[in-house]
Amino acid sequence: xxxxxxxxxxxxxxxxxxxxxxxxxxxxxxxxxxxxxxxxxxxxxxxxxxxxxxxxxxxxxxxxxxxxxxxxxxxxxxxxxxxxxxxxxxxxxxxxxxxxxxxxxxxxxxxxxxxxxxxxxxxxxxxxxxxxxxxxxxxxxxxxxxxxxxxxxxxxxxxxxxxxxxxxxxxxxxxxxxxxxxxxxxxxxxxxxxxxxxxxxxxxxxxxxxxxxxxxxxxxxxxxxxxxxxxxxxxxxxxxxxxxxxxxxxxxxxxxxxxxxxxxxxxxxxxxxxxxxxxxxxxxxxxxxxxxxxxxxxxxxxxxxxxxxxxxxxxxxxxxxxxxxxxxxxxxxxxxxxxxxxxxxxxxxxxxxxxxxxxxxxxxxxx
Amino acid sequence: xxxxxxxxxxxxxxxxxxxxxxxxxxxxxxxxxxxxxxxxxxxxxxxxxxxxxxxxxxxxxxxxxxxxxxxxxxxxxxxxxxxxxxxxxxxxxxxxxxxxxxxxxxxxxxxxxxxxxxxxxxxxxxxxxxxxxxxxxxxxxxxxxxxxxxxxxxxxxxxxxxxxxxxxxxxxxxxxxxxxxxxxxxxxxxxxxxxxxxxxxx
Numbered sequence: 329x330x331x332x333x334x335x336x337x338x339x340x341x342x343x344x345x346x347x348x349x350x351x352x353x354x355x356x357x358x359x360x361x362x363x364x365x366x367x368x369x370x371x372x373x374x375x376x377x378x379x380x381x382x383x384x385x386x387x388x389x390x391x392x393x394x395x396x397x398x399x400x401x402x403x404x405x406x407x408x409x410x411x412x413x414x415x416x417x418x419x420x421x422x423x424x425x426x427x428x429x430x431x432x433x434x435x436x437x438x439x440x441x442x443x444x445x446x447x448x449x450x451x452x453x454x455x456x457x458x459x460x461x462x463x464x465x466x467x468x469x470x471x472x473x474x475x476x477x478x479x480x481x482x483x484x485x486x487x488x489x490x491x492x493x494x495x496x497x498x499x500x501x502x503x504x505x506x507x508x509x510x511x512x513x514x515x516x517x518x519x520x521x522x523x524x525x526x527x528x529x530x531x532x533x534x535x536x537x538x539x540x541x542x543x544x545x546x547x548x549x550x551x552x553x554x555x556x557x558x559x560x561x562x563x564x565x566x567x568x569x570x571x572x573x574x575x576x577x578x579x580x581x582x583x584x585x586x587x588x589x590x591x592x593x594x595x596x597x598x599x600x601x602x603x604x605x606x607x608x609x610x611x612x613x614x615x616x617x618x619x620x621x622x623x624x625x626x627x628x629x630x631x632x633x634x635x636x637x638x639x640x641x642x643x644x645x646x647x648x649x650x651x652x653x654x655x656x657x658x659x660x661x662x663x664x665x666x667x668x669x670x671x672x673x674x675x676x677x678x679x680x681x682x683x684x685x686x687x688x689x690x691x692x693x694x695x
Numbered sequence: 696x697x698x699x700x701x702x703x704x705x706x707x708x709x710x711x712x713x714x715x716x717x718x719x720x721x722x723x724x725x726x727x728x729x730x731x732x733x734x735x736x737x738x739x740x741x742x743x744x745x746x747x748x749x750x751x752x753x754x755x756x757x758x759x760x761x762x763x764x765x766x767x768x769x770x771x772x773x774x775x776x777x778x779x780x781x782x783x784x785x786x787x788x789x790x791x792x793x794x795x796x797x798x799x800x801x802x803x804x805x806x807x808x809x810x811x812x813x814x815x816x817x818x819x820x821x822x823x824x825x826x827x828x829x830x831x832x833x834x835x836x837x838x839x840x841x842x843x844x845x846x847x848x849x850x851x852x853x854x855x856x857x858x859x860x861x862x863x864x865x866x867x868x869x870x871x872x873x874x875x876x877x878x879x880x881x882x883x884x885x886x887x888x889x890x891x892x893x894x895x896x897x
Contacts, residue, residue, distance in 0.1 A: 332880035335887070339880075374887050381835040382854040387727050387769050391762045394729070394736045403737050407748045407757075517844070552755070 334364070338371040388549065396502075493690040495576035495615035495628075496520055496544060499561070499647065500663050501554040503528075503546035506647055507614030507690055508629045509535040512542055520546060520688040523582055527691070533661055534654050539600055539646040540629045542614075543654065544690075545661070558682040559616075560666035561644050562623030568592065572604055574628060575680065576615030577689040584680050585612075587637070594640040595630070601642045602626060608639045614690060617641045622671025622679050721779050724765075725772025735765070739784055743791045750795065760798070764790040767818075767825045774824075781816050789816045838889040846882035853879060 340346055341354055358365045398404045493515075496507035505520060512518060512532060519527045528548035535542035566589055573586040587606025594601030604617065608628055617626035626641030651663050671679045723731035740761055747757040764787050771777045771786075779786065792815065839847055845867060852858045852866065864875040 331884040332877065335880045335883050336876075339883075370887065370891070374890060377831060377835055377890070378850075378854050381832060381839075382851075382857070383727060384766075384769075384832050385851075385855045387732075387766070388762075390727060390729055390732050391736075391765055394733050395758060395762070397733070398737055398740070404740055404744070406754055407744050552758070555755075 334367050335371065338368050339375065341368065342372055342375055385549070392552070490691050490693055493518075493692040494611055494613035496688045496690045497614075497616045497624075498554055498557055498686040498688070499543075499651075499665050501557055502662075503530075503551050503553065504533070504661075504663050505530065505544040505546070505688060506616075506627060507542050507544060508627060508642075509537050509540045509542040510629065511614045511690055512544075512692060514694055515692040517693040518544065519691040519693065520544065521691060522688055523684050526550075528688075533659070534650055534657075536646070536650055536653075539642050539650070541627060541642055541646055541650050543647075543650055543663070554686060557666055557686055558671050559618065559622045559624055559669045559686075561648060562619055562621070562625045562669070563667055564619075564621075564623065566592065566602065566619070566625055571620050572606065572617050572625065573676070573679075574606060574608065574612065574615045574617050575683055575687050576608075576612040576628070577687075578609035578611035580689075582684050582687060583612075586676075587639075589625075590638070598640075600646065601629070601640045604639050604641055605637045606639050607637060612639075615687070616683075617644075618671075618679075618683070621673075622669040622683070717783060718779065721768075721772050721783060724769055727769075732765070735768075735783060735787075736761075739787050742784070742788060746788070746791065747795055751799065752795065756795075756798075760791050760794050761787075763794055766829075767821055770825060770828055771821060785816055786818070789818045790822070793818050793822060834893050835890060838886055838893050841889050841893075842882065842886050845878075846885065849875070849879055850882055850886060 337354065341351070346354060358368060395404065494508060494511040496505040496511075498504065499506050512535065515532075518530045518532070520530045521527050528546045528551045530544045530546045530548070533543045533545045568589055568591070570589045571586065572589055573584065575582055575584050577583070585606050585608060587604050589602060590605045591603035593599050594603055604626075608615075612628050613630070615628045616624045617628060619625050624644045624647075626644050627647070628639060628641050630640045648665060651665055654661050654663060671682060674682075720731050720735060724735060740757075743761045743764070744754075744757040747760055748754070752760070767790050768783065768787060771779070839850070842850070849863065849867060852863050853860075858866070860872040860876050860879075863879075864870070864872045867875060869875040869878070
C-alpha cells in the first residue's frame with residue numbers, strides 16, 4: 329500500500345464506511361502493523377482538524393455575508409457620534425500627544441530655568457537628561473510598534489516566479505480593482521498588495537485586450553472590504569492642458585506624479601485613449617489618472633519609447649463599458665461604480681492621502 | 696442570570712419560553728445556521744457598534760470585534776459540556792468588552808472609560824479556549840497556504856464547500872470521480888505532512 333492508499337483506507341475506517349468484515353480485517357492489520365496503527369492515530373487527529381477548519385471557514389463566510397446583507401438592507405448603519413462624545417474621543421486619542429508636548433514644554437522650561445539659575449547647575453541638568461530619556465523611550469516604543477506592523481509575512485511562496493506587474497485601483501470597495509490587461513499577461517496567479525504591504529489573492533473577472541482594461545476581484549478571505557472610495561469615474565469633458573495626477577508602484581512604495589493632458593487622442597490617433605505628459609515608469613501601468621477634482625479620467629497603459637514624458641491612458645468611460653458587460657453576462661458579480669468624487673477643492677497632499685489606500689500593487693506569479 | 700430585575704412582574708411561563716427559544720438559537724449557531732446567525736447579528740450588532748465606537752474604535756474595529764465574539768459563541772455552542780447561563784446578548788457583550796479592552800491595551804491607546812453594562816459574565820476562560828482554537832485554525836490555514844494549486848482548491852472543494860467527488864471531477868476537469876479521488880488522497884498525504892510540520896513548530 330502506498331501513502332495515498334493508506335490515507336483512503338484510514339478515512340473510510342474513521343468515517344465508519346467499512347462493513348463489519350472489512351473492519352475486522354482492518355483492525356487485525358492495525359494490531360500487527362504499528363506503522364498502520366500510527367497512521368490511524370495521526371489521521372484521526374488530522375481529519376478532525378480538517379473538518380473543524382472547514383466548518384470555521386463556512387461560519388466565517390456566513391458572518392461576512394450576513395454583515396454585507398445587513399449593510400445593504402440598511403440594518404447596519406455607520407454610527408454618527410454626538411459632538412460631545414467626539415470631543416472626549418479626540419481627547420482620549422491625542423492624550424499621549426498632549427502628554428509628550430507637555431513634557432517637551434516641561435523640558436524647555438527646566439532648561440531655561442537651569443540656564444538662569446546657574447548657581448546649582450547639576451541638579452536640573454540631571455533632571456533634563458532623565459526626561460529626555462523618557463521621551464526617547466516613547467519614541468523607541470512607537471518605532472517598535474511600527475516595525476512590528478511592517479514585519480508581516482508575505483503569502484507568496486518563496487521561490488515563485490513573481491513579476492511586479494503594475495498598479496491597480498479599487499472601483500468598488502468590496503474588492504473590485506481595475507488595471508491594465510497587459511499587466512496580467514501570462515499570469516498563473518495574481519496577488520495585489522495594499523499600500524500597507526498586505527498581499528491579497530485576486531482573480532480576473534473580465535479583461536478586454538482591445539481597450540487594455542481588466543477587472544480584478546480580491547478573493548482572499550482576509551480581505552474585508554475597504555473604506556468608502558473617495559473618488560469616482562469622471563463624467564465631465566476632458567480639456568487640453570488640464571492638470572492630472574497619478575499614483576502607482578513603479579517601485580516597492582507608492583509614488584505620486586503629476587502632469588497635464590496633452591492630446592485628446594492616443595498613439596496614431598487612437599480615440600480610445602488620450603495622451604498625457606507625465607513622468608511614468610514601468611510599474612505605473614494600470615494606475616489611475618485623476619483630474620484636479622479627483623475624478624478618474626483614465627488608466628495609464630503605455631509610454632512612447634521614442635519620446636520622453638509622453639504617456640497614453642485609456643479613457644475611463646471604457647471601465648463603465650466593461651462593468652456593464654459583466655452585469656449583462658451571467659456572472660454573479662455585483663459591481664457598483666461611484667460617479668461622484670469627494671476630493672474636490674482639497675489640497676493635493678490631502679487628495680493623495682485619501683487616495684493612496686485604494687491603490688494596489690499588482691504582483692503576477694508566472695510559474 | 697436568567698432572573699430579570701424584577702421577576703415577579705414577569706410571568707414565569709414567558710421566561711421559560713424565551714429561555715427555550717434562546718437555547719434553540721444558540722444551538723443553531725453551533726450548527727452554522729444562516730438564519731440564526733442573521734437574527735443574532737441584527738439584534739446585537741448595534742449595541743456592540745455603539746460600545747466600540749464610543750470607546751475610541753472605528754466602524755471596522757466594531758465589525759472585527761463583533762465577528763470575533765460570534766466566533767467565540769460558535770465555539771461554545773459546539774462544545775458539548777458548555778451551558779449557556781445567560782442571554783446571548785449578555786454573553787456577546789461580555790466577550791466584546793473583554794476583547795476590546797485587550798485590544799486597547801495592546802494598541803496603547805491608553806486606558807479608557809469603558810461604559811458599564813448592568814449585566815456582565817466572566818468570559819476569561821472562554822477566551823483562552825478561543826485563542827487555542829484560533830491557533831489550531833491558523834496551523835491548518837498555514838498548511839493549506841503552502842500546499843499550492845490545484846491541491847488547495849481540490850481539498851477546499853471537498854472539506855470546506857462539501858462538494859461530492861462527481862461535482863469536483865466535473866469542475867476540475869477530471870474524466871471521472873475516481874481520478875479526482877486519487878488526486879485528493881495524494882494531496883491529503885502532502886497536506887498532512889505540512890500540517891504536522893507546522894503543528895510541531897507552533
